[in-house]
Amino acid sequence: xxxxxxxLFNSRLQLLPDRPITLLAIKDxxxxxxxxxxxxxxxxxxxxxxxxxxxxxxHPEVAVAYRISTRLGPMDGAAxxxxxxxxxxxxxxxxxxxxxxxxxxxxxAVFEMVLDYLKEHPEKSSIPEIFGDL
Numbered sequence: 784x785x786x787x788x789x790x791l792f793n794s795r796l797q798l799l800p801d802r803p804i805t806l807l808a809i810k811d812x813x814x815x816x817x818x819x820x821x822x823x824x825x826x827x828x829x830x831x832x833x834x835x836x837x838x839x840x841x842h843p844e845v846a847v848a849y850r851i852s853t854r855l856g857p858m859d860g861a862a863x864x865x866x867x868x869x870x871x872x873x874x875x876x877x878x879x880x881x882x883x884x885x886x887x888x889x890x891x892a893v894f895e896m897v898l899d900y901l902k903e904h905p906e907k908s909s910i911p912e913i914f915g916d917l
Contacts, residue, residue, distance in 0.1 A: 792852040792890055797828075798836040805836060813838045820850065844905040851897050851910060855890045867910040874914045 798805040798814075808814055818837045828835060840846040854868040855875075875893060896917055900907075907913050 792855045792894065795849065795853075796838075798838050799828075799833060800836060808836075808838050811841060813841060815839050819846075820853070842905075843908065844901045847908050847910075847913070848894075848898060848901055851913070852894055854910075855893060870911045870914050874917065 796804070798808055815837050819839070840849065850867065851871060854865065854871045858865070858868055871893075878893075897913065900913060900917060904913075904916075907916075
């Protein structure tokens, strides 16, 4: 199945106060003071008195995989100037031009390469270094 562009790669869990999943995150000490990534609006916050609680991934390599996944597809406005986004998009364009993969290389194939790499190198966190190695 080809996944060319999908919300699968840039959606994420939103923790709201007093929800069972939030209580688990509290128990595991995963709540933080602020988000490390740019804000995310899923449309789930529908009232002025609701607010999302910032949290972190338990395993740093999962945070890196998420950071990469959110930069696989098109981004808007100022986000396009994000250095990591530019590295990832350059990698995808170069692979397509070289036809290392099929010319219609899809995001799922790129993400699978990333996940395989991070399994072997869970200590890596630099996106330019990761994509330089792929």
